Amino acid sequence: MADLLTDAEFNQFRKIIYDASGITFSETNRSILDSRLKERLREKNIEKVQDYYALITSDQGEFKTFLDSITTNLTRFFRNQPHFDALINYVIPHLIEEKKATGDRKIRIWSAGCSTGEEPYTIAMLLKDKLPAPYTFEIIASDISLKSLMVGQQGFYADSRIAGIPQNYLATYFNKGEGGYQVKPDLMKTIRFDYHNLRNDSGSRNLDIVFCRNVLIYFDEAAQKATIDRFWASMAKHSYLFIGHSESLFGMDTKFEFLKTQWACLYEKKE
The missing domain is CATH 1.10.155.10 (Chemotaxis receptor methyltransferase CheR, N-terminal domain)
Incomplete structure:
Protein backbone atom coordinates (compact mmCIF):
# COMPACT_ATOMS: atom_id res chain seq x y z
CA MET A 1 0.00 0.00 0.00
CA THR A 71 -17.59 14.73 0.08
CA THR A 72 -19.19 14.68 3.52
CA ASN A 73 -22.86 13.73 3.30
CA LEU A 74 -24.11 14.73 6.75
CA THR A 75 -27.82 15.47 6.72
CA ARG A 76 -31.12 14.62 8.38
CA PHE A 77 -34.84 15.32 8.04
CA PHE A 78 -35.96 18.75 9.32
CA ARG A 79 -32.34 19.78 9.94
CA ASN A 80 -32.26 23.33 11.37
CA GLN A 81 -36.01 23.64 11.90
CA PRO A 82 -36.01 27.50 12.04
CA HIS A 83 -35.21 27.58 8.30
CA PHE A 84 -38.33 25.57 7.56
CA ASP A 85 -40.38 27.76 9.92
CA ALA A 86 -39.20 30.80 7.93
CA LEU A 87 -40.01 29.00 4.67
CA ILE A 88 -43.61 28.28 5.68
CA ASN A 89 -44.41 31.39 7.70
CA TYR A 90 -42.60 34.06 5.70
CA VAL A 91 -41.26 33.01 2.29
CA ILE A 92 -44.27 31.09 0.97
CA PRO A 93 -46.87 33.76 1.94
CA HIS A 94 -44.74 36.47 0.31
CA LEU A 95 -44.28 34.45 -2.87
CA ILE A 96 -47.99 33.68 -3.10
CA GLU A 97 -48.84 37.36 -2.70
CA GLU A 98 -46.54 38.24 -5.60
CA LYS A 99 -47.68 35.38 -7.80
CA LYS A 100 -51.32 36.45 -7.50
CA ALA A 101 -50.51 39.40 -9.73
CA THR A 102 -48.73 37.34 -12.39
CA GLY A 103 -51.02 34.34 -12.61
CA ASP A 104 -48.05 32.03 -12.03
CA ARG A 105 -49.23 29.23 -9.75
CA LYS A 106 -46.01 27.23 -9.44
CA ILE A 107 -43.24 27.60 -6.86
CA ARG A 108 -39.85 26.42 -8.12
CA ILE A 109 -37.23 25.25 -5.65
CA TRP A 110 -33.65 24.02 -5.92
CA SER A 111 -32.07 21.97 -3.14
CA ALA A 112 -28.39 22.28 -4.07
CA GLY A 113 -26.03 19.86 -2.36
CA CYS A 114 -29.02 17.75 -1.35
CA SER A 115 -26.94 14.75 -0.23
CA THR A 116 -29.17 11.70 0.36
CA GLY A 117 -32.44 13.62 -0.09
CA GLU A 118 -33.64 14.40 3.42
CA GLU A 119 -33.72 18.15 2.76
CA PRO A 120 -35.81 18.09 -0.47
CA TYR A 121 -38.20 15.53 1.01
CA THR A 122 -38.61 17.74 4.10
CA ILE A 123 -39.44 20.71 1.87
CA ALA A 124 -41.84 18.59 -0.18
CA MET A 125 -43.71 17.34 2.89
CA LEU A 126 -44.11 20.86 4.24
CA LEU A 127 -45.37 22.26 0.96
CA LYS A 128 -47.75 19.34 0.41
CA ASP A 129 -49.17 20.06 3.83
CA LYS A 130 -49.12 23.87 3.91
CA LEU A 131 -49.26 25.19 0.33
CA PRO A 132 -52.81 26.33 -0.46
CA ALA A 133 -54.61 25.40 -3.67
CA PRO A 134 -54.29 26.15 -6.55
CA TYR A 135 -50.53 26.54 -6.01
CA THR A 136 -48.17 23.71 -6.90
CA PHE A 137 -44.44 23.23 -6.56
CA GLU A 138 -41.52 21.44 -8.12
CA ILE A 139 -38.15 20.67 -6.54
CA ILE A 140 -34.83 20.05 -8.25
CA ALA A 141 -32.44 18.23 -5.91
CA SER A 142 -28.80 18.06 -6.96
CA ASP A 143 -25.50 16.82 -5.61
CA ILE A 144 -21.99 15.95 -6.74
CA SER A 145 -22.31 12.52 -5.07
CA LEU A 146 -23.95 9.95 -7.34
CA LYS A 147 -24.12 7.49 -4.45
CA SER A 148 -26.09 9.98 -2.35
CA LEU A 149 -28.42 10.82 -5.24
CA MET A 150 -29.23 7.12 -5.64
CA VAL A 151 -30.41 7.02 -2.02
CA GLY A 152 -32.60 10.06 -2.60
CA GLN A 153 -34.05 8.64 -5.81
CA GLN A 154 -34.89 5.34 -4.12
CA GLY A 155 -36.51 7.18 -1.21
CA PHE A 156 -35.95 4.41 1.34
CA TYR A 157 -34.61 5.41 4.76
CA ALA A 158 -33.59 3.09 7.58
CA ASP A 159 -35.38 3.33 10.92
CA SER A 160 -32.35 5.16 12.34
CA ARG A 161 -32.63 7.88 9.68
CA ILE A 162 -36.22 9.03 10.16
CA ALA A 163 -35.71 10.82 13.48
CA GLY A 164 -37.15 14.32 13.34
CA ILE A 165 -40.09 13.54 11.05
CA PRO A 166 -43.39 14.39 12.82
CA GLN A 167 -45.55 11.32 13.31
CA ASN A 168 -48.39 12.68 11.17
CA TYR A 169 -45.99 13.28 8.29
CA LEU A 170 -44.48 9.82 8.69
CA ALA A 171 -47.95 8.28 8.47
CA THR A 172 -49.01 10.45 5.52
CA TYR A 173 -45.92 10.40 3.30
CA PHE A 174 -44.15 7.11 4.09
CA ASN A 175 -44.91 3.40 3.98
CA LYS A 176 -43.33 1.24 6.69
CA GLY A 177 -41.10 -1.43 5.23
CA GLU A 178 -38.63 -3.96 6.57
CA GLY A 179 -35.96 -2.06 8.49
CA GLY A 180 -37.12 1.39 7.40
CA TYR A 181 -39.58 3.63 5.59
CA GLN A 182 -40.30 4.16 1.89
CA VAL A 183 -41.36 7.60 0.63
CA LYS A 184 -44.74 7.34 -1.11
CA PRO A 185 -44.84 7.84 -4.90
CA ASP A 186 -47.05 10.92 -4.64
CA LEU A 187 -44.31 12.75 -2.74
CA MET A 188 -41.44 11.30 -4.76
CA LYS A 189 -42.81 12.65 -8.03
CA THR A 190 -42.53 16.25 -6.77
CA ILE A 191 -38.72 15.98 -6.75
CA ARG A 192 -36.27 15.54 -9.62
CA PHE A 193 -32.86 14.30 -8.49
CA ASP A 194 -30.03 15.36 -10.76
CA TYR A 195 -26.23 15.19 -10.74
CA HIS A 196 -24.77 18.68 -10.66
CA ASN A 197 -21.38 20.18 -9.91
CA LEU A 198 -21.80 23.66 -8.38
CA ARG A 199 -18.68 24.68 -10.30
CA ASN A 200 -20.97 24.89 -13.35
CA ASP A 201 -24.15 26.75 -14.30
CA SER A 202 -27.16 24.55 -13.56
CA GLY A 203 -29.10 25.91 -16.53
CA SER A 204 -32.09 26.57 -14.23
CA ARG A 205 -33.81 29.95 -14.36
CA ASN A 206 -36.64 31.70 -12.51
CA LEU A 207 -36.20 29.70 -9.32
CA ASP A 208 -38.21 31.09 -6.40
CA ILE A 209 -36.21 29.44 -3.61
CA VAL A 210 -32.70 28.00 -3.39
CA PHE A 211 -31.47 25.93 -0.47
CA CYS A 212 -27.70 25.47 -0.35
CA ARG A 213 -26.86 24.70 3.24
CA ASN A 214 -23.49 23.62 4.63
CA VAL A 215 -21.88 23.42 1.20
CA LEU A 216 -20.12 26.78 0.89
CA ILE A 217 -17.96 25.95 3.91
CA TYR A 218 -16.00 23.55 1.68
CA PHE A 219 -15.18 26.31 -0.83
CA ASP A 220 -12.63 29.10 -0.69
CA GLU A 221 -13.74 32.72 -1.14
CA ALA A 222 -13.37 32.75 -4.92
CA ALA A 223 -15.40 29.55 -5.36
CA GLN A 224 -18.03 30.80 -2.89
CA LYS A 225 -18.44 34.06 -4.81
CA ALA A 226 -18.71 32.26 -8.17
CA THR A 227 -21.33 29.87 -6.75
CA ILE A 228 -23.40 32.67 -5.24
CA ASP A 229 -23.29 34.58 -8.55
CA ARG A 230 -24.54 31.49 -10.37
CA PHE A 231 -27.38 31.19 -7.86
CA TRP A 232 -28.30 34.82 -8.55
CA ALA A 233 -28.47 34.11 -12.29
CA SER A 234 -30.68 31.08 -11.76
CA MET A 235 -33.22 32.81 -9.52
CA ALA A 236 -36.39 34.79 -10.24
CA LYS A 237 -36.50 38.58 -9.90
CA HIS A 238 -37.85 38.25 -6.37
CA SER A 239 -36.64 35.07 -4.67
CA TYR A 240 -35.02 33.65 -1.54
CA LEU A 241 -31.73 31.93 -0.70
CA PHE A 242 -31.12 29.72 2.35
CA ILE A 243 -27.53 28.91 3.34
CA GLY A 244 -26.20 27.06 6.40
CA HIS A 245 -26.61 28.70 9.81
CA SER A 246 -22.80 28.77 10.18
CA GLU A 247 -22.35 30.31 6.72
CA SER A 248 -22.60 33.97 5.73
CA LEU A 249 -22.37 36.26 2.72
CA PHE A 250 -21.03 39.02 4.97
CA GLY A 251 -18.15 40.81 3.27
CA MET A 252 -18.88 39.21 -0.08
CA ASP A 253 -19.55 41.44 -3.10
CA THR A 254 -23.04 40.15 -3.83
CA LYS A 255 -26.39 41.67 -4.74
CA PHE A 256 -28.33 39.47 -2.31
CA GLU A 257 -29.88 41.33 0.61
CA PHE A 258 -29.67 39.98 4.15
CA LEU A 259 -33.13 39.21 5.51
CA LYS A 260 -33.87 38.62 9.18
CA THR A 261 -37.27 37.12 9.95
CA GLN A 262 -38.57 36.22 13.40
CA TRP A 263 -37.78 32.57 12.62
CA ALA A 264 -34.42 32.58 10.82
CA CYS A 265 -32.02 34.65 8.73
CA LEU A 266 -31.81 34.17 4.97
CA TYR A 267 -31.08 36.16 1.81
CA GLU A 268 -33.37 37.83 -0.67
CA LYS A 269 -33.00 38.69 -4.34
CA LYS A 270 -34.92 41.81 -5.35
CA GLU A 271 -34.64 43.23 -8.86
Missing part, protein backbone atom coordinates in the same frame (compact mmCIF):
# COMPACT_ATOMS: atom_id res chain seq x y z
CA ALA A 2 1.20 3.50 -0.80
CA ASP A 3 2.75 5.70 1.84
CA LEU A 4 1.00 8.82 3.09
CA LEU A 5 0.72 11.60 0.54
CA THR A 6 3.86 13.64 0.06
CA ASP A 7 3.46 17.42 0.08
CA ALA A 8 3.82 17.45 -3.71
CA GLU A 9 1.14 14.77 -4.14
CA PHE A 10 -1.18 16.51 -1.68
CA ASN A 11 -0.90 19.72 -3.69
CA GLN A 12 -1.44 17.80 -6.92
CA PHE A 13 -4.64 16.15 -5.68
CA ARG A 14 -6.09 19.21 -3.99
CA LYS A 15 -5.56 21.23 -7.17
CA ILE A 16 -7.45 18.75 -9.39
CA ILE A 17 -10.23 18.56 -6.76
CA TYR A 18 -10.48 22.34 -6.50
CA ASP A 19 -10.41 22.89 -10.28
CA ALA A 20 -13.19 20.36 -10.77
CA SER A 21 -15.46 21.10 -7.82
CA GLY A 22 -14.36 24.19 -5.89
CA ILE A 23 -13.87 22.03 -2.78
CA THR A 24 -10.81 23.19 -0.86
CA PHE A 25 -8.52 20.90 1.13
CA SER A 26 -6.21 22.59 3.62
CA GLU A 27 -3.65 21.15 6.01
CA THR A 28 -6.37 20.85 8.66
CA ASN A 29 -8.45 18.40 6.62
CA ARG A 30 -5.55 16.77 4.77
CA SER A 31 -6.08 13.53 6.73
CA ILE A 32 -9.59 13.19 5.26
CA LEU A 33 -8.23 13.33 1.73
CA ASP A 34 -5.50 10.87 2.66
CA SER A 35 -7.90 8.32 4.17
CA ARG A 36 -10.42 8.53 1.30
CA LEU A 37 -7.58 8.15 -1.18
CA LYS A 38 -6.39 5.04 0.64
CA GLU A 39 -9.88 3.55 0.29
CA ARG A 40 -9.91 4.15 -3.46
CA LEU A 41 -6.42 2.65 -3.87
CA ARG A 42 -7.56 -0.46 -2.00
CA GLU A 43 -10.78 -0.65 -4.00
CA LYS A 44 -8.94 -0.40 -7.33
CA ASN A 45 -6.02 -2.59 -6.17
CA ILE A 46 -3.53 0.16 -7.00
CA GLU A 47 -0.35 0.58 -4.97
CA LYS A 48 1.08 3.89 -6.10
CA VAL A 49 -0.60 7.25 -5.59
CA GLN A 50 0.67 8.49 -8.95
CA ASP A 51 -0.91 5.51 -10.72
CA TYR A 52 -4.26 6.45 -9.22
CA TYR A 53 -3.74 10.09 -10.22
CA ALA A 54 -3.14 8.91 -13.79
CA LEU A 55 -6.38 6.91 -13.61
CA ILE A 56 -8.59 9.80 -12.48
CA THR A 57 -7.14 12.09 -15.14
CA SER A 58 -8.00 9.58 -17.87
CA ASP A 59 -11.22 8.00 -16.54
CA GLN A 60 -14.06 10.46 -15.92
CA GLY A 61 -16.19 7.81 -14.23
CA GLU A 62 -13.51 7.04 -11.65
CA PHE A 63 -12.90 10.74 -11.11
CA LYS A 64 -16.61 11.21 -10.27
CA THR A 65 -16.40 8.27 -7.87
CA PHE A 66 -13.33 9.82 -6.25
CA LEU A 67 -15.08 13.20 -5.83
CA ASP A 68 -18.05 11.33 -4.37
CA SER A 69 -15.78 9.66 -1.81
CA ILE A 70 -14.29 12.91 -0.50
